[in-house]
Amino acid sequence: MLRAMKSDIQAVLENDPAARNTFEVVFTYSGLHAIWAHRIAHALFKRKWFTLARIISQTSRFFTGIEIHPGARIGERLFIDHGMGVVIGETCEIGDNVVIYQGVTLGGTGKEKGKRHPTIGNNVVISSGAKVLGSFKVGDNVNIGANAVVLREVPESSTVVGIPGRIVKRNGARVNDRLNHAQLPDPVIEMLRAMQKEVADLRAELEREKTKERYKQPVAGGETRP
Secondary structure (H helix, E strand, O other), X not given: OHHHHHHHHHHHHHHOOOXXXXXXXXXXXXXHHHHHHHHHHHHHHHOOOHHHHHHHHHHHHHHHOOEEOOOOEEOOOOEEOOOOOOEEOOOOEEOOOOEEOOOOEEEOOOOOOOOOOOEEOOOOEEOOOOEEEXXXXXXXXXXXXXXOEEOOOEOOOEEEEOOOOEEEEEOOXXXXXXXXXXXXXXXXXXXXXXXXXXXXXXXXXXXXXXXHHHOOEEOHHHOEEO
16 A cells, blocks of 8 residues: 555656655645545445445545545546546546546446446546546557547547547557647538538529529510510
8 A cells, every 4th residue: 555655656756747746736636535435435335334434435525525435446647637537437447657637527428237338448538527438448558638538449549539439649640630639620611611511502593583584574564574
């Protein structure tokens, strides 16, 4: 336990440029406090002291704003930066050297039993607001972009962005230039563009009909001719 706690402190010092010294990290970093509380709760959970484990996890949630189910398995050197709103489900598994930012959810997709939360590999970065939902694996060395919604397995050494999450890089090479972070298709914008084009087409058709009417000339008997 003490070795894991030391590695947790070192992870903060290495990943956060605002961390000045060990004393500051130990007494002011809520993400670190949540991880330590979880390590105690998880040890009790494995011994089937479920209620006491939940009391500790909920108390930690109250003070840190980070909710980690005591059943979740967390590796070494996890760094939760800021952390408010982070939720980690019961059957979630997290590898070593993982970085999680605020607002991240590692959750399930329904009321299914058994393994229902994701398995996160080693050296993974999950950016602010991202949601990883379901029982699948996120491979090693993966980067998940801010506010991405990941619903299926992600191979190692990939970068995922968007809603739903799309792989835009694999092993350092771009998968599709059109799917970069700045040019992801927005379904609402695409729909508005389609509506705008339809309105423009209708206006053009109306103008053509008006032009035809103007060029029609009256003839004998009240009929008209072009």
